[in-house]
Amino acid sequence: MKHRRNLKTIQQQNIFAAIIRQFLGYQNSNNAIIYPPTNVRVQATSNTSAVVQWDLDSDRNVDGFVIRYIHEPISGQRDNERWKTITIMNPSARHLHISQLTANKPYAFCVLAIRQNRQGACSDPPITIDRLQATHMVSNLVIVWKTSNSVMLRWVYNGPQPIGFYVNQTGRKDYLDQNLQLKGMISPEFRQDLDGHQREYLWTTLRPYMEYTFHVGVRELPPIGREYWPRQVIVRTDPTGPPFVDVPEFITSNHATTALIRLKCASEEYGPISHYWLIVLPGNFTHDDVLNLDSTSLQKSTTMMRPNQNKNYYGKTGKKVRKANKEREYRRRYMHEPLALRGAYIAAGIPVHEMQQMQRNNDLFTLGDGRMYDGYDNWPLDSNTKYRLLMRAFARDDISTNPDHPFEFHAPIQEPLAKRYSDSMLSEPFSTKIAAHVRDVKTSNLWLIAPLVAISIIAIIVGMLVIWWLRCNHRSNRHKTPRHGSISKIALAGNTIPSETSKLLVSGDVYGRHIVNPYDQMNGNGGCAIDSGMDMYPLHQSHMSNATYNALPVPMSILPSSGGAVGGHSLTHLPIPISELAAHIDKLKMNNNALFSQEYESIETGQHFTWENSSRPINKMKNRYANVVAYDHSRVILSTIDNIDGSDYINANYIDGYEKPKAYIATQGPLPETFADFWRMVWEENTVTIVMLTKLEERSRIKCNQYWPTRGSSHYGHIQVALLDTLELAHYTIRTFRLQHRCGGKIREIRHLQYTAWPDHGVPDHPTPFLMFLKRVKTLNRPDAGPVISHCSAGIGRTGAFIVIDCMLERLRYENTVDIYGCVTALRSQRSYMVQTDDQYIFIHDAVLDAVQSGSTEVPASKLYTHVQALMQIQPIDQVSAMELEFRHLATMKMSNSRCSVANLSINRPKNRVINMVPYDSSRVILRPIPGEEGSNYINASWIDGYRQRGAYIATQSPMPHTVNDFWRMIWEHESSIIVMLVRTTEISRDKCHEYWPAELGAQFGYLVVEPIAEYNMSQYVLREFRITDTESGQTKTLRHFQYVEWPDHCPPKSAELFIDFIHQVHRTKTQFGVDGPITVHCSTGAGRTGVFIALSVIIDRMKLEHVIDVFTTVKLLRTERQNMVQDKEQYHFCYQAALEFLATYDNPYQMS
Known part of the structure; x- marks a missing residue:
């Protein structure tokens, strides 16, 4: 019976369709010229509305469409008059929403095309719908809250299951740019697929003050995969301060108390601007002094000034301030004392319309004219004082906020608030007596x-x-010494053991070339350093520096010559032999890096190349920075999409490598408008490795937008990107993505390596972590893969440094010279301004020198035993083991940024057990200062990075009677819940550690009360538990204290296995109790045994994950954070012994937690 009912229903529908065709008078003529649209779909969006969709073959030219519809046709009657029509004269239209229909009635729809005032046949058969009722539609789509870069959506769905949802968004905005030109911006469509159980979605990485249209629709699950018509909501994101503010420009000074300043408007891309502040600062202020300068404090400092005080301050104490510059900088940087704003004031408040009028008229602002601007006094200047200027631009409050509902769309309190202002960089120091001095000079x-x-x-x-x-x-001699422009000698190669260790260990590469410098001769294992005057191994002629291969897409003759004028002298820039590299760098660093700066400034910028594609109006919005362009001759050209003009453009350039053209692609950090282009480039170039050298936000400025999904998958144009895995380590993060093209094809897996330890300002203190990151990149990148895509924010500074270092290290495998100057020159012929600052240029030299001096001591775990046996062999020349030579070599390494000024202050010296075991200024643990107590923020303790986390450990000395309070204060303030003690209170009749914990009853240490809870005596260690209470706030926490009692007085532990068990127990406890703070480790001095504990923790973690071991680099890295970590050769040997024991003892050591 059921089958008969279904058959009857089908027959009724066929009769219904036949009646409709009869009423419409269909003529199925094969001679029809205007073909009807295809794939017509109808969906009810409510009880009284429906949407009609259709497709049209791309080769059909039409002028518009007619949509016809009827409800309840009467059988046997020709009632064409009852059919209603709607005409759309838009050839690109593909849907129409029809409202005011009769509720709950059957309807039929068809669509026909119009061309040259002639109508074609209607789509056949007509699409019928038995009843107007929205089924596969979400309802109550609302905006829950929004910020400047995110929107939270929420909806209701009670329709059929199982289904999924799709969310897409587009955006647009109009704004005035910095040149007061009206600009428009349109964001392409982005899409996110969601599971059927979700009813809300937070869309991040949006642009400030942009009007976004969000659609949320229902999709059927595969294999059907139909997508239903979505609901729509429109919202504008919150405004923020402008993306960039120009530095106030000092023009001239015609009077001793005034100066003429050129001010420029900021772009309103992130929202309309309400007003500007012109801020005057003393000439000795630095960029760090004004970072996050609080507006309220600045206004308070301004209102406290008086005309006579202003003159008195600068006139009488100006020299004193300048003399105290070093002391103030020292206290700010190392003592972390708040900077007094004395001397900083707001000279003028300028409404936006006045600022715009000033720029249109090309007027200059007179600083120091004594007038009042928007409530701020423009005090006269002092000719004997140097000043710096800063411009602050304020965004106007969001005018779209509903006054009746002021908290509508407000984000939760845990969401960070966007800054409503932006600052320029500081101007160069200037004085009002420059002009008078110049006139005197001209006359005299x-x-x-x-x-x-x-x-x-x-x-x-x-x-x-x-x-x-x-x-x-x-x-x-050119055939012997490659010129600096020989970029053909720089490339990525040598990945023969991708699952094991650094490729610098092998003696050959995938191309059969013999390696000159496998680096293992350079770490102390192999005796003396290489004599650069002779070739250790003959190179094949095709790989010599005078080979005919030319990877540059431009003639070599356009590169500058090796000679240049620097500082009034003629200089030549020939490759540097590695035996002379250290002395060469020391020479350039003399006189505060003066020769380094001069050499860097002499490098050709490469600005004589063209960048017409970057300058096209259709491509300008795809550039993150207006002055960072892609040269035409080396730009990456994407495939053209649907003949769309400009669809082949992305701000990216090919960079040649060692004997390998297009080894890299240097590009900017993707913008939301270029996400799809970026992933299309990854797909088309067959890239498997992406290197990211910036955080998404630095110093409150967006440096790169997140172009990958946080979880699940997202579509970027035709590419679906799914996040498979994320591994966060101390200095970098590795993400694994799966890519699939919508048109089908092979699924690809790529690695995304983001270096997270590059500081927001300047360069890293030490190159070792960066070199470890670079090795990981080379290990994960396949030899047959496409170019390595590298980006920072602009794609020129850090990206340039990464490529140059990688090129130089690869060159060192085949040659005994480096040519950093020439490599930078060659890179700049392929992308503008590569290596952006002289600090980056110096960092490149330091990194290459570090690699040369340290060598590659990384060993596959499977070969560790053989490696240790070789290290134990006595060297004939030195009559000591290679392992001892390796340890001695640690002492020869220069540690940059190794000042210990705070520890050596007279007020702090009594707090140090040993004079040469004190913390570096750059890594010391800082306590909250106690008012009125000088030096109260100091303790002899250092932050130490672990393998997976920055600042995972605190290495400190054993407390002394007068530092116990500071010790417990450090534990509380830095939320350390585990203490590891590697010393007994007395050893060989000497006091090694004061008993700083209470044994039975609670004791008070400053404002903290420590109470014992329990004590467990194990075979190798004692575990104590304490409760710590802050008497001021009443807060409490539990602390666990591990004391290892089996460390002998004069040698390492007898059992490496038991010590490893102890290390595992400490870390297992941290994981078990969900403790987030650092592990505090101490012995007597906080260096020897402490260094062994932390070094082995790092070594074991790395072996578990990478299956490699590198004791030398691990200890070297620890010594960049605290002096003398792993203090003697016996402790160093014990690290190797413990690593071997770890591999031998556990059945599957890589699976241990």
């Missing part, structure tokens, strides 16, 4: 001009002759 020195001109001409002629002689002298 007029008689010197003619002799100076003559001397200059003679010097130029002599310099030209010297350069000519040098070039002639070296012309015959």
